[in-house]
Amino acid sequence: MYERKIPIDYTCGLSIAMEVAISKWKFCLLTEIHKGVVRPKDLFDAVHGISKRVLHQQLKELEFHKLITKTIYPEVPARVEYNLTGDGREVLPLLYAIDQWGLEYVPKLKKLTEEI
Amino acid sequence: MYERKIPIDYTCGLSIAMEVAISKWKFCLLTEIHKGVVRPKDLFDAVHGISKRVLHQQLKELEFHKLITKTIYPEVPARVEYNLTGDGREVLPLLYAIDQWGLEYVPKLKKLTEEI
């Protein structure tokens, strides 16, 4: 993982959340896992636009931060499943709420950018 | 403002929110303004660590996205005040909720990083 040069501000919860759960792909991954898409291959197919490399990177970070767990089944071909932890389930509704706000804001943003 | 090379995903509300309200300083600025710290100089003093340049940049973006309004009073020395708009007031509680989650998560994160 990337080693920060400027230390993170532990007094700002939003910064922490940005580090842990708010990034381009993590929200999508958490929601898909929540919906039952738990295998890497399926996640790759479900999350349109993500690359395999980034998928694994993000899953690894989510696992490191214990928002998801990883289970490896000794099958062939290999089967791996990711599932939400308590923390993961807890943060998801908050992310949904922000997502909802963002979606409602879209038309306003479009108007602003078109006006240029 | 920076001109994106990769267009933003208008179907993901969280991406929009990240563009508009979720960044290193915007949350702090919105909360301070909400608390009544409305002049650039006072915001600069209140938000520890921000540079003047970045302060004005972020305020400009918040104004562009209509989360805050800017009022210029014809006084000397110049007086400028920023205030929340309806959209700004609407998104703030959601940001607070995330902030709260982040603060509760801090001890877990500290433990994880210390284990390395």
Place this chain on the structure above:
DNA sequence: GGTGATACTGATTAAATTATCACCATGGTG
């Protein structure tokens, strides 16, 4: 032995976000 499916990694580059530093403008006051 070659092919396919699944899961994953290393090295590098590109893009986006923040930071730094120097600078301008206005008008009041000593």
Place this chain on the structure above:
DNA sequence: CACCATGGTGATAATTTAATCAGTATCACC
């Protein structure tokens, strides 16, 4: 005039986040 306070900008660099491209490994099956 020099200096202060306020509000603000341009150019550039550093930091952080995400993308790209090529590659590894296991074991089944034909």
